[in-house]
Amino acid sequence: MTMPGAHGHRDPAIAGFLDVLETAVMADAPPASDARRAAARVFDRCRHSAGKSVAVDPAWPPVCDVLPMALALDRPPARRRVAEAFGALAPRLGWKPRASAAGADGRFPESHANATVIGPGGLEDRQDLHIGVSLMAPDLTYPDHDHPPEEVYLALTPGEWWNARMDWTDPGPHGLIYNPPGIRHAMRSGATPLLAVWLLPG
Numbered sequence: 001m002t003m004p005g006a007h008g009h010r011d012p013a014i015a016g017f018l019d020v021l022e023t024a025v026m027a028d029a030p031p032a033s034d035a036r037r038a039a040a041r042v043f044d045r046c047r048h049s050a051g052k053s054v055a056v057d058p059a060w061p062p063v064c065d066v067l068p069m070a071l072a073l074d075r076p077p078a079r080r081r082v083a084e085a086f087g088a089l090a091p092r093l094g095w096k097p098r099a100s101a102a103g104a105d106g107r108f109p110e111s112h113a114n115a116t117v118i119g120p121g122g123l124e125d126r127q128d129l130h131i132g133v134s135l136m137a138p139d140l141t142y143p144d145h146d147h148p149p150e151e152v153y154l155a156l157t158p159g160e161w162w163n164a165r166m167d168w169t170d171p172g173p174h175g176l177i178y179n180p181p182g183i184r185h186a187m188r189s190g191a192t193p194l195l196a197v198w199l200l201p202g
């Protein structure tokens with residue numbers, strides 16, 4: 001399904017991750033939904049071309065020690081395959097906290113990390129899309145933020161999402177979250193770590 005692109009050959013571990021991610025997202029995205037349309041744009045761009053493979057300096061801040069616990073949680077088979085493929089990539093990523101912790105709880109900076117798999121600064125560097133992950137320790141709220149591109153989240157653990165048009169919602173093991181362009185949004189973990197993949201066209 002995932003083919004090497006015109007601008008380079010895709011790293012096999014990234015290709016494998018992308019393949020199982022597309023299967024999992026498309027299996028659970030309702031027909032004709034915004035989530036499906038936005039995710040399809042991201043996957044179509046990936047199919048059309050591959051970005052440049054980059055040897056990112058791996059970074060493993062202390063919060064990453066909760067990753068094995070997050071990956072070990074129970075989930076449906078399609079998402080289990082995403083978690084497994086992601087687990088193999090995780091040590092290669094440049095995990096880092098978000099640039100601004102404005103409005104966040106005092107332990108936020110040390111208690112979460114983000115990493116880009118495909119996109120600016122990712123293992124596959126390109127400017128036209130982002131595919132990355134967020135990891136949060138238990139009982140933590142990610143501060144409200146917004147960005148111009150729309151966004152789809154695939155949750156790999158329990159967790160709750162909020163946006164300016166939606167009350168706090170746990171999407172459940174088969175749910176997806178869609179954030180329209182520019183909307184204020186946030187997420188929070190409960191008793192377990194939160195691990196989620198995000199996809200943004202643009």
Ligand SMILES: [Fe+2]
Pocket residue numbers: 145147151185
């Ligand atoms: Fe976001």
